[in-house]
Amino acid sequence: MGNITWRFNVRKKAIHLVRLHFCDILSPSAGLWKFDFYIYTKFRRVFDSQIFGSTLAAPVFQDFVVQSDDSGYIRFSIGPNNDSGWKIAFLNGLEIMEFVTNTSMKLDQLEPEHPSGKHRDLVIGFSVGGVVLISILIILFLFAVRRRKAKPVQAMFLKDEAPTGRGTPHSWIAATTVNSFSPVPNLNLKLKMPFSEILAATSNFDTKLLIGEGGFGKVYKGTLPTGIKVAVKRSDSSHGQGLPEFQTEVTVLSKIRHRHLVSLIGYCYEGSEMILVYEFMEKGTLRDHLYIWKENSKSESTQPVLTWKQRLEICIGAAKGLHYLHTGSDWGIIHRDVKSTNILLDEHYVAKVADFGLSQSGPPDPSQYRMSLIGSFGYLDPEYVRTLRLTEKSDVYSFGVVLLEVLCARPPIVNSSRREEINLAEWGMFWQKKGQLEKIIDSSLAGQINPNSLRKFGEITEKCLKVEGAGRPTMIDVCWDLEYALQLQQTPVPREPHEDSTTDVSSNFVMTHYNSASNEEIFVGDDDETDSMPIFSRSMIDDPR
Template sequence: MIGEGGFGKVYQGTLWDGKKVAVKRSQPGHGQCFSEFQTEIIVLSKVRHRHLVSLIGYCDERLEMILVYEFMERGTLRHHLYNSNERCTTSSSQPQLSWEQRLEICIGSACGLDYLHTGSDRGIIHRDVKSTNILLDENYVAKVADFGLSKSGTSDQSHVSTDVKGSFGYLDPEYFRWLQLTDKSDVYSFGVVLLEVLCARPVINNSLPMEEINLAEWAMSWQKKGQLEKIVDPFLVGKINSNSLRKFGETAEKCLKDCGADRPTMPDLLWDLKYALELQHATTLEEGYMNSTTDASSEMPLLGVQCLPSSSFPLMEKDDAARENDDGSDPTASDVFSQLRITGAR
């Protein structure tokens, strides 16, 4: 057994051909599981994308409801950010994610959600976007999982009227108030995930002071003060480019707008996240260049060249230098260097 959720227990298994799989088995007598079981099969039978977990097969026999997925070696995103049973503690069993890795994971997840929203005529709303439903393969490629609460959109309406379902702390307040589900509800939940990625703490933590219990509210209070850097994951302190952090914070803030119409679409989100990654890459390249320049200057001295004051050899006038060439032409750079080397040797 490798996990347990609302649907049931999850096991690691191996098919006859050696392929690793994750096997999710429902709890016997759990009536709510049947509708989620059906929805999961229907949705994953219609969609296939690099950033969506693939359904390999299922079993529906008597009281057994079993779903078989591709195995995701690295587990959930939350497992890499913090241990849900401890206060803001990163899991020691997994290596900590760099800022670049976290941005790549966010981009991959957004790609999967964008495909859900736009990949069919009516689109599919996930309705339960959270860090435990974003899985990572052996190469840390992110894939969105758990489609049991998903809802198909409607081509002739702007929203779907439905009961509120999802996870506390990630719920779109507009959806919660009016029972009107839209793809922007997923955008809100994804904005909360972005803050989890940045701060590496649970979305709700009742052991913290009142103003810090809700991650979204707490982080946005710092964002509005322009001091988001004060609450980033301690592991990331000093490792995030200020421009990349600013863009990331603005993106999360747009996702968490109270009114769904004011939130960005998934393609807009993708553009912003990729831009944040480019800003971070620019810093990494600049630091690499500076380090290589420093290393080169310290490790490769100019052998055989004496350090002489400029008065030791006067600069040649153009006419004098030209006479150094038999054809009367101006000297090349190598000619000048040769002259300096000869003069220095003297």
């Protein structure tokens, strides 16, 4: 049997994550075969049945980080190893994902090469003509739809009066909701803000007030007429999120309140503008305080390093917020995008969970199993990836990755020549199972961590990152365990008279500096509210109960 080769077109000189899928359904017993795997002709790895352990017919995967060359493709080959008793080789699946570091790609980077100028001109001519024709049809369709809806909306405007304290009439959302024309029903109209007020708060979206950018759009710092500082998130369709995420965010945050959940102050939906206004969180995201300052030398001197006690308190606060989401209604709310950039810190470093645009609430819907994956790479629950069945335990897994970020101060995915270091969850569990978690902690924590606190923290993280969701704890269990880890941290460690009082498990390790392999969503928001409000069973439909 010779080698089998596949070739895939990719961008030149780009970095890719390659995931190989295997499932041995052929072998009658383990240890019968070996085969070689090649990337281009430069890299070779020998796979044997040991990657499946003692269980046959079990799906497994292997990850590699590959940089493409000037050829414009990546070539993979497999073939039996010379020392293999059973001459077979197999590959059940292969995924290639490019690490995008610059989203403003130039057109000439995407334009294919053509053998002749005439052929290229012909293709361009047909393409432009097709785009123009489609654009005309879309404009005609939108014009017809607008004419059909114009009369009912206009009649409602004529009957409306200007709201007290506002200089403009009610928006078309309020008017058309009565006539069932609104594309965003059941929004809390008490939180609605006019676009003019938001323009004034952000000085017409002055770029000097830009403080972040994420999946929904850009985020600006603003000040309301009352003097309250706010974070204003303005939708941008090019960022990938839109009306569904906007509606979910408003519906969820307008009906729940908790000390450890970011508060929604208002929203605006006028014309094409979709804007969310949050409390301003003075200290930014948790990720900013873990390793962003290491990547930006300018902020290194001004960004204070979080102590281990502060990190534990932040984790406890975030865990309490997630617990409230999971248990605050009959079926609870699943956040779906738990990560360090969605945990914000106020001026007192109190943690609040943010960004509910992807959240899901209500009883399980069988149709969700057919949906595509939603979440952030590096935080995705492997059980959810495998089955597409989402549960609150998916949030628990993502939170386990955040716990490792807090301990190690590195991103969930990094570029590394060592395979076990690429994925933070796998890397952390590799050292946890060896009982040497202290070897990968953040170097800035050297000498700070009580060994008993570290041991308990490692146990919590290992439980959260179990492959099967049924084996993971609930968020309230995580809260209790983290509280215990904090109590252990504050308990003095007995030492022998000859021991150096400054010695600790973390003092002998210097953390390797990594560069993040992907961009994360960032925005900031502030104060907390402790009062509970009525909660809901379905975030998209039901009223508060």
